[in-house]
Amino acid sequence: MLQSGLVKYLRDGKGFEGTLIVAAVLYLLVFAAFPLIYTVVMSFQEVDMFTLGTLVRPFAGLTNYTDLFHRPEFAPIVWNTMIFVTLSIAFQLTIGFALALFFLQDFPGSTYVRGLFLAGWILPALVVGAVWRWIFAGDFGVLNYALQSLGLIDGQIYWLSDPAYALYSVIIANIWLGIPFNMILLSVGLAGIPGDVYEAAEMDGANVIQRFLTITLPMMGPTLGAVVALGVIFTLQQFDLVAALTQGGPANASNVAQYWSWQMSFQTYEISGGATVATMMIALVIVVAVIYVRSVQREQSF
Amino acid sequence: MNQIEIEHLNKNYGSLQALHDISLDIPVGAFVALVGPSGCGKSTLLRTIAGLETITSGTIRVAGEVVNDKAPRERDLAMVFQSYALYPHMTVEQNMSYSLRLRRRPKAEIDERVGEAARILGLEKLLKRRPKQLSGGQRQRVAMGRAIVRKPKVFLFDEPLSNLDAALRVQMRSEIRKLHKNLGATSVYVTHDQIEAMTMADLIVVLHDGRIEQIGRPLDLYRRPANRFVAGFIGSPAMNFVPAEVTADGRTIAIGTGTLLKIPRAQEPGRKVLAGLRPEHLRLDGSGERLTATVDIIEGTGSMTFIEARIGSDLLNVAYAGTYETEAGAPLTLGIASDDIYLFDPETGRAL
Amino acid sequence: MKRYLLLAFALLFAAIYLFPVYWMYATALKTSGSIFKYPPELWPSEPLVQVSRVFAEHDIGRYLWNSLLVASGITAITMLLGTGAAYALANARGAKANVALFLVIVLQVLPPSLMVTPLFVAFNHVGLLDYPRTAVVLATAAKTLAFYIVLCRATFTQVPRELKDAALVDGNSHLGAFFLIILPLARNGILITSVLVFLQSFGEYVYSRSFIATRELQTATVNLATYLSANSADWVGLMNYAGIYVAPILIVFILLQRQIVTGLTSGALK
Ligand SMILES: Nc1ncnc2c1ncn2[C@@H]1O[C@H](COP(=O)(O)OP(=O)(O)O)[C@@H](O)[C@H]1O
Numbered sequence: 071m072l073q074s075g076l077v078k079y080l081r082d083g084k085g086f087e088g089t090l091i092v093a094a095v096l097y098l099l100v101f102a103a104f105p106l107i108y109t110v111v112m113s114f115q116e117v118d119m120f121t122l123g124t125l126v127r128p129f130a131g132l133t134n135y136t137d138l139f140h141r142p143e144f145a146p147i148v149w150n151t152m153i154f155v156t157l158s159i160a161f162q163l164t165i166g167f168a169l170a171l172f173f174l175q176d177f178p179g180s181t182y183v184r185g186l187f188l189a190g191w192i193l194p195a196l197v198v199g200a201v202w203r204w205i206f207a208g209d210f211g212v213l214n215y216a217l218q219s220l221g222l223i224d225g226q227i228y229w230l231s232d233p234a235y236a237l238y239s240v241i242i243a244n245i246w247l248g249i250p251f252n253m254i255l256l257s258v259g260l261a262g263i264p265g266d267v268y269e270a271a272e273m274d275g276a277n278v279i280q281r282f283l284t285i286t287l288p289m290m291g292p293t294l295g296a297v298v299a300l301g302v303i304f305t306l307q308q309f310d311l312v313a314a315l316t317q318g319g320p321a322n323a324s325n326v327a328q329y330w331s332w333q334m335s336f337q338t339y340e341i342s343g344g345a346t347v348a349t350m351m352i353a354l355v356i357v358v359a360v361i362y363v364r365s366v367q368r369e370q371s372f
Numbered sequence: 373m374n375q376i377e378i379e380h381l382n383k384n385y386g387s388l389q390a391l392h393d394i395s396l397d398i399p400v401g402a403f404v405a406l407v408g409p410s411g412c413g414k415s416t417l418l419r420t421i422a423g424l425e426t427i428t429s430g431t432i433r434v435a436g437e438v439v440n441d442k443a444p445r446e447r448d449l450a451m452v453f454q455s456y457a458l459y460p461h462m463t464v465e466q467n468m469s470y471s472l473r474l475r476r477r478p479k480a481e482i483d484e485r486v487g488e489a490a491r492i493l494g495l496e497k498l499l500k501r502r503p504k505q506l507s508g509g510q511r512q513r514v515a516m517g518r519a520i521v522r523k524p525k526v527f528l529f530d531e532p533l534s535n536l537d538a539a540l541r542v543q544m545r546s547e548i549r550k551l552h553k554n555l556g557a558t559s560v561y562v563t564h565d566q567i568e569a570m571t572m573a574d575l576i577v578v579l580h581d582g583r584i585e586q587i588g589r590p591l592d593l594y595r596r597p598a599n600r601f602v603a604g605f606i607g608s609p610a611m612n613f614v615p616a617e618v619t620a621d622g623r624t625i626a627i628g629t630g631t632l633l634k635i636p637r638a639q640e641p642g643r644k645v646l647a648g649l650r651p652e653h654l655r656l657d658g659s660g661e662r663l664t665a666t667v668d669i670i671e672g673t674g675s676m677t678f679i680e681a682r683i684g685s686d687l688l689n690v691a692y693a694g695t696y697e698t699e700a701g702a703p704l705t706l707g708i709a710s711d712d713i714y715l716f717d718p719e720t721g722r723a724l
Numbered sequence: 725m726k727r728y729l730l731l732a733f734a735l736l737f738a739a740i741y742l743f744p745v746y747w748m749y750a751t752a753l754k755t756s757g758s759i760f761k762y763p764p765e766l767w768p769s770e771p772l773v774q775v776s777r778v779f780a781e782h783d784i785g786r787y788l789w790n791s792l793l794v795a796s797g798i799t800a801i802t803m804l805l806g807t808g809a810a811y812a813l814a815n816a817r818g819a820k821a822n823v824a825l826f827l828v829i830v831l832q833v834l835p836p837s838l839m840v841t842p843l844f845v846a847f848n849h850v851g852l853l854d855y856p857r858t859a860v861v862l863a864t865a866a867k868t869l870a871f872y873i874v875l876c877r878a879t880f881t882q883v884p885r886e887l888k889d890a891a892l893v894d895g896n897s898h899l900g901a902f903f904l905i906i907l908p909l910a911r912n913g914i915l916i917t918s919v920l921v922f923l924q925s926f927g928e929y930v931y932s933r934s935f936i937a938t939r940e941l942q943t944a945t946v947n948l949a950t951y952l953s954a955n956s957a958d959w960v961g962l963m964n965y966a967g968i969y970v971a972p973i974l975i976v977f978i979l980l981q982r983q984i985v986t987g988l989t990s991g992a993l994k
């Protein structure tokens with residue numbers, strides 16, 4: 071009786087859809103929300119190779135945090151991370167926007183050619199990193215050759231091993247990876263601006279630049295906000311490129327927080343340190359994600 | 373005997389109460405229209421009957437049996453949706469036979485019933501098509517066919533004609549009536565169009581803000597509206613409402629300019645009321661109770677003339693069957709039979 | 725005329741953008757001597773197909789097989805748990821559903837390189853690290869699941885609600901309506917999203933690198949990365965390896981390009 075009641079509840083009642091949501095949410099709680107909380111917990115504990123196997127570890131208070139702030143590499147890595155995010159997004163967005171505007175024009179095959187760019191999005195970042203590493207190669211790399219033939223540089227640039235360039239090499243490759251996604255999302259936003267608005271502006275005497283400044287940009291506001299937020303999120307996820315190109319080196323010159331966290335946990339086994347960096351970064355990502363979700367909801371209601 | 377009995381039904385969506393204490397009996401074989409403005413809860417009521425919405429409290433009985441906790445598939449009701457809700461990945465034939473196939477009826481029976489429904493609705497040539505390849509009117513017929521093949525106890529219609537053009541709508545009205553008569557099943561028909569309700573239904577249920585305002589036969593609602601809302605909703609063009617005061621003898625009312633009108637039943641002297649005058653009851657020959665007005669706007673279609681007339685600060689719509697020529701600003705003498713004057717309480721809206 | 729000029733520019737931009745992909749295959753066809761020519765040959769003067777040699781030398785088959793296993797497992801779990809949840813979330817309204825959706829979106833954005841530390845410690849506790857590929861599958865699926873739910877939900881919202889109602893009235897249970905009516909109509913979106921999940925998982929790196937200690941069980945990304953740091957001068961071998969690895973991805977991409985673009989654009993911002 072009870073059993074058939076349950077079966078009926080699952081087949082016919084609210085139970086069916088509720089069960090589907092609960093199953094997925096449970097999975098996410100176990101494999102995403104729990105680790106999230108666990109990171110925060112570990113950032114307040116002493117965790118190293120010896121306490122790894124036990125559940126009860128010494129409470130460390132804020133020492134993990136203060137230790138971290140006092141490390142000599144802390145400030146440079148924070149600074150690198152900021153440069154990494156800012157430059158990546160600035161260029162991804164500008165190039166992506168320019169391409170989106172270009173492909174908005176009506177010409178044969180525009181959708182197809184635009185789609186080709188997505189190849190960059192779909193390739194594993196690690197492989198992309200390997201290819202860029204070859205492009206960046208100092209003595210025989212094709213990038214140095216191209217820049218020399220264009221007369222932009224004289225000698226060779228040792229992109230990956232020169233501390234002055236290493237971070238920018240990673241940024242260049244990351245921009246390459248991010249362009250397609252920016253371009254596609256911005257294309258969607260641009261396609262959503264009704265054509266008659268432009269026609270009305272043209273009737274009012276606005277030229278191309280004025281139309282871009284007074285119509286395109288303001289109407290793209292919400293999309294741009296969402297794209298920037300997603301850009302921050304994706305840039306902070308970028309690990310594979312760093313691993314393939316520089317491993318954060320030389321001497322942390324190209325290290326960024328998300329890679330540093332992993333290095334501490336898995337290479338120097340300072341697990342509390344890794345967890346502490348992760349906690350701060352996750353807090354940042356969640357703040358950005360909340361802004362993103364809010365802005366998308368506002369966009370939909372309008 | 374009643375096919376459907378609803379008692380003290382309440383339905384909440386979170387904090388919003390969509391239906392308030394609905395009680396309604398629907399006799400076997402009746403054609404009942406649920407009518408009311410958009411958002412008043414018609415679809416919600418229909419969907420609770422179908423079992424598509426759970427109810428918050430109350431009981432629903434179908435053929436004497438409480439169905440509160442029954443799934444839609446256990447209720448033996450067929451439904452025609454406003455958007456038709458045809459399965460896009462199935463042909464017309466598959467759409468119509470779907471419910472029978474789910475019930476594992478023998479192939480021969482399915483073919484026969486689908487064939488019969490297709491014949492009745494004139495869909496024989498379209499059986500192999502997909503919904504995408506049909507016109508709006510044809511889709512509407514397929515939706516009906518899908519309901520007919522079931523031979524259900526009850527048909528539920530949710531604004532089935534509102535996506536059709538005006539001419540087709542009028543034609544389908546009478547076809548649905550005819551079908552109802554031939555099939556003999558009970559029909560519950562939701563519409564926001566009072567003309568559809570008036571022309572099709574045996575019984576009309578007027579809903580407003582989730583409450584039943586009045587239940588009655590079409591002409592009863594027209595003649596004896598229980599309140600101001602029903603009076604204003606039923607009838608087209610809508611009834612005029614003019615503030616008035618009952619005079620000392622209780623047998624007449626005075627409207628804005630001081631004009632006195634005799635009323636059908638005596639009222640408490642000095643009472644403030646709202647007088648309801650139907651546009652088609654206002655005569656242009658001044659017979660009966662007289663009102664002097666000026667013409668504001670005049671529109672003629674040949675067979676009908678619509679005049680917006682002004683008495684003091686009150687506006688009256690007049691509908692005259694025939695042609696009448698005058699011009700804006702001209703004086704107009706209107707008349708109305710005393711029996712055609714409705715009175716309502718200005719606060720509660722109740723008919724007096 | 726202007727339209728073809730625009731097309732020419734478009735192709736030029738695409739060519740510049742896709743140069744790294746070209747360069748990977750061009751290098752793969754060169755001899756190990758000719759890559760060190762300066763200026764570099766833009767087109768291999770004496771192309772040499774070395775795929776099978778590199779394939780055998782590095783035992784690439786084994787690692788690709790591991791990648792395939794991991795990606796299949798991730799995709800299976802994601803589809804199994806995600807499809808129904810996406811459907812239910814597309815229907816559901818109200819506070820609880822909003823919380824669930826918000827949770828899904830926020831959990832989607834957490835960087836794996838930051839989540840890997842607690843996962844490693846927890847998996848170590850429960851002994852999951854003895855089954856490293858399973859550990860990778862379980863961890864990655866949490867990430868792809870969220871992505872999948874967000875995209876598939878957009879697909880399901882495009883299926884009219886009334887179709888489910890019609891199916892229920894016609895005699896389906898909720899379960900039946902989902903499988904017989906809704907799923908067939910959302911099939912394309914589901915398949916494309918699953919392909920995207922599969923391609924993503926096929927290139928997964930962080931979790932594989934952190935959980936899989938045994939060389940035989942490594943995925944191709946990890947193996948390629950090891951090779952990259954160990955033999956950083958063998959560019960021909962590396963580019964062959966990379967080229968072999970991404971070939972299936974590129975083929976799927978070329979075949980499904982149109983659908984992938986529409987799938988992404990319809991759901992990505994929602
Ligand atoms: N699923 C729902 N969730 C929340 N509110 C709803 C839902 N369905 C209907 N409502 C609300 O209930 C009221 C009645 O709706 P409905 O029955 O569809 O009206 P109508 O008379 O136009 O068919 C409306 O205010 C509507 O907004």
Ligand SMILES: [Mg+2]
Pocket residue numbers: 414415416
């Ligand atoms: Mg409705």
